[in-house]
Every structure is written in structure tokens, then in C-alpha cells.
Amino acid sequence: MTEPTPAPLAEDAVVVAVHEDAVERDGEMLVLVGSEVVLLSAVATALVGHAHEPADVSTLATLLVEEFGAPPSGDPFAAVCTLAGELVARGVLEQR
Amino acid sequence: MPARLRSAFRILIVDTEHTGRAALAERLLRRSLAAHGVDAFQIRVTSAGLDAIDGARIDPVAAELITRHGGNADGFAARSLSAPMVAATDMLLTGTEAERDALVRRYPRAARRTFTMGELQHLYRAVVELSAPLREHPLILANRRGRTPVSPDWELPAWDGPGAHADAVGRLLDESCEDAAEIWSALVGPSGSAATPPSSGLTLDVFGTRLAVACTGERGDDLAREMHRVWSRCLVSEDSEESVPVEVHVGGEPEAVAAARARGALAFPDILQALHHFSAAATVRGIDRGAGSLVMLHAAGIASRDGDVIGFVAPSGTGKTTLARVLGAHYGYVTDETLAVSGDRVIPYPKPLSVITESHQGIKLQWSPDSLDLARPTGDLRLTRLVLLDRRPDAPTTPVLEDVPHLRGLAELTEQTSYMARLPRKLNSLSDTVDHVGGLTRLSYREAVDVLPLMPELLGER
Known part of the structure; x- marks a missing residue:
């Protein structure tokens, strides 16, 4: 069974990091959510780092583009909306 | 009830491949000794092969002969002879002079403890009265051999499949094992386990947690006897106020079983089921008590002679017990399921091993590490390596070791850690x-025996 793809968030959706514990190594992060762990890519790690205080997705997208540059194809804002949606679905972020 | 610590007289039967004659001799001698009221705490009989493949199964011809002569072929696995096995043995027996000579060439210091079975029978018959403790017999018999070279009446015939030779091997071993058991049974003290149960209760150490186990019900005494046997390495003498009480009830009317369950006992219709389920229950109680203070991994633990422990991490049912058994023939058996770590210190949990047995339609029975003759780790144990096991039929024929990136490995390890979220940090x-152990390593392999040659590398010995 494949898991359903989480819905992307809107650009004005406000999110905050809620994981219980994390270990960072080489720009990536392993976070503990309940009894499960989630391994985050470098971009997701940066996103979660910027969301320690509530922030809207478009602000987070701007910060990530500054940090990593725009993705080679597609809209960077749409990509961050999708990523934030996945992180909310995994319980790493919470939508306010 | 204090655990019995006196050491058994140890007999090791050696042939070449350890799937035929030595297996047969081991089981028939165990049979004869048991029939004479001698238990494994008094005389422990094991076997090995000069050129054995560790973990190889018993030859079906040998298994049939064992059964035919009233023995039990269950739970057998071949193992290769090693120096520590020889060093720990009081008397070594072979079926032929060629194997005796090969053994002595390899381990010269064992010469005066090594006899062919025919030679042993001849020497005992030549000595009218041997009123010396059993432990002194090898030297006395070797001295006699030295003074008057003996010509044994028989050697075991070649092992070449079913037929007249195999039948002859069975008959000769049957007789010589009976003869030996008759002599030896008169010389050892009274059996501690055969006649009376040591106690209807026992205390077990489950990585630091004391379980005070009460065996109750119609077959409570029988259960206690079996528990003492299979949990031999976890027995502790002292109870304490901190002990966790566990009642295990076996047998009787359904009402009695129901009443036992109602008062919180583990209750089962028969001993095999009780032993099977108790093993998991004991482990879980230890894990519950260790939550928050111990790192508890789903891992087999194997120790070097210096006390360096490798944790082989894998989910249940993926080969940890088989690996622990094969490696434990040569390295210290720490545990086969739950590896408890405090700082860098490993707390041993040498629980019984679940082994599939032929005579019970493939049901897993609990085997004491003593019955399987697994090596005992010595001294303080330190965790020095963690290996993620990847056992699969399509793995490379030669096992492959690779470093695992820290977070990726940590994610896998988390899934194999009990109560990780209760750890302080x-x-x-x-x-x-x-x-602390220098990162995680993944080991891809097919069969447990393939891992044995890697042990020096895994232990950092080369």
C-alpha cells in the first residue's frame, strides 16, 4: 500500500516545528516525532530550523531560496509548499 | 536456591566433519549417562569436528541411528574444533587413531587427555580397579597407555552413508557409551536435578532486573527443573526486595489455569509452551524495568576473550539466534535477542536460545547455552562495535561490510531500540x-557461518 501524497500548504499557511528531539549531522537532521524518527534532507533541515518560531510558508521559501538557490526547474514557492505539506503530514511541523 | 557453580567433567568427542560419528557418539553418550542418572552438571558431553563447517546439519543417517538407539537428535549443529574448546575439556575422544593423531598434532598439549573410544574401553578393562576421582582418570589412563602400548579391539568403520558400516558404527558406539556411563556414573556425586526438583522457584537476572519466578500448578516442580536447566546462565542465588515476582503455572484442570490467570500468573497447559512464552515474558519485564536507564537494542551480543562486545542488530526472526549460536561456539555468548548497554558497559543476558527441533514438528524449543556449549564471556564487557545485519539469500557469497552514514544508521537503529524515547537524551x-563505537557498519551476508572468518576484523584484531 502506498501512502497518500500529502496536500501542499498554501503560501500564507503558518507552520511551526514541533518535533521532540533531533540529532544534526553534516547539514541533515534526524527528528523524533512520537515514537517514530524522520530523516530530513538538507533543505528540510533548514526549513525546520527556520520554523522554530511560527512562520508563513512564503517567508520560509524566501529564506530557503537565499540559502540554497532556486531549484533547477519549477517554482521554488510551490516546491516549499509541497515540502511543508509533507513535514506537517509527518508531524515534524504543525500548521497554526 | 543458590545456583550450582561446581563445574562438570567435560568430554569432547571429535571427528572430522562433525555431522556423523561424533554427533552420534555425543547423543548416545548423553543418552547413556542420563539413563544412569548422570546429568550435564556432572558430566557434560559435547562434540566438534577437525574440519567441520560451523552450523552444518546432522547427517540424516546419524540422526536415524540416534533415534534407533534411544537418543535424541534434536537441536544439533556442527562446529569446528578450536583451541579454547580443547583447553576447556577434561577428556577428548575420537573414533579412529587417525583422528586422534590429527587432533594431537594440532593440539599437542591435549595428547594425554585424548583417546580413541576403542582405546578408552580397552584401557578401562585393563585397569581392574580405578578408585580415583573422574577428573584424574585421563592422566591415569594416559600413563598406563604410555607404559604398555595398547592395541584397541576396534575402530569405528568409515562413515559412508546408510548401510552396514553405519549400523556397525551405531552398535559400537551404543555399547561403548553404555560401558563408559556405567563406569563413570559410579564415580560422580548424586545428581542435583534428576531426582528432586531443586526448588519450585528460581531467581533470574535479566540485564540487572531480578525476576523471582514461582513455578506452580500440577507440573510446577517439573517446570522448575526445566527452568533451572534452560536458564542456567541467568540464575542468581540472591533474591532481593527489588525482585519482580512472576508466577508461572503449568497443568491441571482448566479451572485451575483460569484461576491462575485471574491472579496474574502466566498459565499454560504444558511445559513446552510455558518455557516458550516465559522467555518473551522475562525479556519484556527486564526491558520495562530498564526503560529510561539502559540502551536496549534488538541485537545478539558476542564477546571476544578481552570482553569486547559486538552487537549484531536485526529485527526479530531474521537470524540473530542462528548467528549467536554459530559465533558462540567460538566467542563469548552474551545474548541472542536484547543487548543492554549502560554507558559503554554491556550487561549480559545469556538467555536460552530458541532452536527449531526435528522431533517436535519444527516447534522452537528453548535450549540452554550450556547445552549448546556456547562459550562464556569473561570479565567486564564493553560495547566496541555495532553491526546492522542484512541477511538475504541474494547477498554476495563473501559477506560485505560497509560503513553506514550516521543519521541513516541511527534511523535504522532507532527502530531496533526499546524505549528509545525514554532515554535521558x-x-x-x-x-x-x-x-562511542565509531559508527555503524552494515553486514550483508547469506549464512551465519560466513560471518565467522570476519570476526577478527570486526573485533579490530587485524
Whole structure:
């Protein structure tokens, strides 16, 4: 069974990091959510780092583009909306 | 009830491949000794092969002969002879002079403890009265052999499949095992387990947690006797106020079983089921008590002679017990299921091993590490390596070791850690453990025996 793809968030959706514990190594992060762990890519790690205080997705997208540059194809804002949606679905972020 | 610590007289039967004659001799001698009221705490009989493949199955011809002569072929696995096995043995027996000579060439210091079975029978018959403790017999018999070279009446015939030779091997071993058991049974003290149960209760150490186990019900005494046997390495003498009480009830009317369950006992219709389920229950109680203070991994633990422990991490049912058994023939058996770590210290949990047995339609029975003759680890144990096991039929024929990136490995290890979220620093506690052992390694392999040659490398010995 494949898991359903989480819905992307809107650009004005406000999110905050809620994981219980994390270990960072080489720009990536392993976070503990309940009894499960989630391994985050470098971009997701940066996103979660910027969301320690509530922030809207478009602000987070701007910060990530500054940090990593725009993705080679597609809209960077749409990509961050999708990523934030996945992180909310995994319980790493919470939508306010 | 204090655990019995006196050591058994140890007999090791050696042939070449350890799937035929030595297996047959081991089981027939065990049969004869048991029939004479001698238990494994008095005389322990094991076997090995000069050129055995560790973990190889018993030859079906030998298994049939064992059964035909009233023995039990269950739970057998071949193992290769090693120096520590020889050093720990009081008397070594072979079926032929060629194997005796090969053994002595390899281990010269064992010469005066090594006899062919025919030679042994001849020497005992030549000595009218041998009123010396059993432990002194090898030297007395070797001295006699030295003074008057003996010509044994028989050697075991070649092992070449079913037929007249195999039948002859069975008959000769049957007779010589009976003869030996008759002589030896008169010389050892009274059996501690055969006649009376040691106690209807026992105390077990489950990585630091004391379980005070009460065996009750119609077959409570029988259960207690079996528990003492299979949990031999976890028995502790002292109870304490901190002990966790566990009642295990076996047998009787359904009403009695129901009443036992109602008062919180583990209750079962028969001993095999009780032993099977108790093993999991004991482990879980230890894990519950260790939550928050111990790193508890789903891992087999194997120790070097210096006390360096390798944790082989894998989910249940993926080969940890088989690996622990094969490696435990040569390295210290720490545990086969739950590896408990405090800082860098490993707390041993040498529980019984679940082994599939031929005579019970493939049901897993609990085997004491003593019955399987697994090596005992010595001294303080330190965790020095963590290996993620990847056993699959399509793995390379030669096992492959590779480093696993820290977070990726930590994510896998988390899934094999009990109560990780209760550790003081949660993920960081586990991460510290991984850092302490220098990171995680993945081992891809097909069969447990393939891992044996890697042990020196895994232990950093080369």
C-alpha cells in the first residue's frame, strides 16, 4: 500500500516545528516525532530550523531560496509548499 | 536456591566433519549417562569436528541411528574444533587413531587427555580397579597407555552413508557409551536435578532486573527443573526486595489455569509452551524495568576473550539466534535477542536460545547455552562495535561490510531500540552510543557461518 501524497500548504499557511528531539549531522537532521524518527534532507533541515518560531510558508521559501538557490526547474514557492505539506503530514511541523 | 557453580567433567568427542560419528557418539553418550542418572552438571558431553563447517546439519543417517538407539537428535549443529574448546575439556575422544593423531598434532598439549573410544574401553578393562576421582582418570589412563602400548579391539568403520558400516558404527558406539556411563556414573556425586526438583522457584537476572519466578500448578516442580536447566546462565542465588515476582503455572484442570490467570500468573497447559512464552515474558519485564536507564537494542551480543562486545542488530526472526549460536561456539555468548548497554558497559543476558527441533514438528524449543556449549564471556564487557545485519539469500557469497552514514544508521537503529524515547537524551543518547563505537557498519551476508572468518576484523584484531 502506498501512502497518500500529502496536500501542499498554501503560501500564507503558518507552520511551526514541533518535533521532540533531533540529532544534526553534516547539514541533515534526524527528528523524533512520537515514537517514530524522520530523516530530513538538507533543505528540510533548514526549513525546520527556520520554523522554530511560527512562520508563513512564503517567508520560509524566501529564506530557503537565499540559502540554497532556486531549484533547477519549477517554482521554488510551490516546491516549499509541497515540502511543508509533507513535514506537517509527518508531524515534524504543525500548521497554526 | 543458590545456583550450582561446581563445574562438570567435560568430554569432547571429535571427528572430522562433525555431522556423523561424533554427533552420534555425543547423543548416545548423553543418552547413556542420563539413563544412569548422570546429568550435564556432572558430566557434560559435547562434540566438534577437525574440519567441520560451523552450523552444518546432522547427517540424516546419524540422526536415524540416534533415534534407533534411544537418543535424541534434536537441536544439533556442527562446529569446528578450536583451541579454547580443547583447553576447556577434561577428556577428548575420537573414533579412529587417525583422528586422534590429527587432533594431537594440532593440539599437542591435549595428547594425554585424548583417546580413541576403542582405546578408552580397552584401557578401562585393563585397569581392574580405578578408585580415583573422574577428573584424574585421563592422566591415569594416559600413563598406563604410555607404559604398555595398547592395541584397541576396534575402530569405528568409515562413515559412508546408510548401510552396514553405519549400523556397525551405531552398535559400537551404543555399547561403548553404555560401558563408559556405567563406569563413570559410579564415580560422580548424586545428581542435583534428576531426582528432586531443586526448588519450585528460581531467581533470574535479566540485564540487572531480578525476576523471582514461582513455578506452580500440577507440573510446577517439573517446570522448575526445566527452568533451572534452560536458564542456567541467568540464575542468581540472591533474591532481593527489588525482585519482580512472576508466577508461572503449568497443568491441571482448566479451572485451575483460569484461576491462575485471574491472579496474574502466566498459565499454560504444558511445559513446552510455558518455557516458550516465559522467555518473551522475562525479556519484556527486564526491558520495562530498564526503560529510561539502559540502551536496549534488538541485537545478539558476542564477546571476544578481552570482553569486547559486538552487537549484531536485526529485527526479530531474521537470524540473530542462528548467528549467536554459530559465533558462540567460538566467542563469548552474551545474548541472542536484547543487548543492554549502560554507558559503554554491556550487561549480559545469556538467555536460552530458541532452536527449531526435528522431533517436535519444527516447534522452537528453548535450549540452554550450556547445552549448546556456547562459550562464556569473561570479565567486564564493553560495547566496541555495532553491526546492522542484512541477511538475504541474494547477498554476495563473501559477506560485505560497509560503513553506514550516521543519521541513516541511527534511523535504522532507532527502530531496533526499546524505549528509545525514554532515554535521558532520547535520540542523542543513542547517537552517543553509536559515536562511542565509531559508527555503524552494515553486514550483508547469506549464512551465519560466513560471518565467522570476519570476526577478527570486526573485533579490530587485524
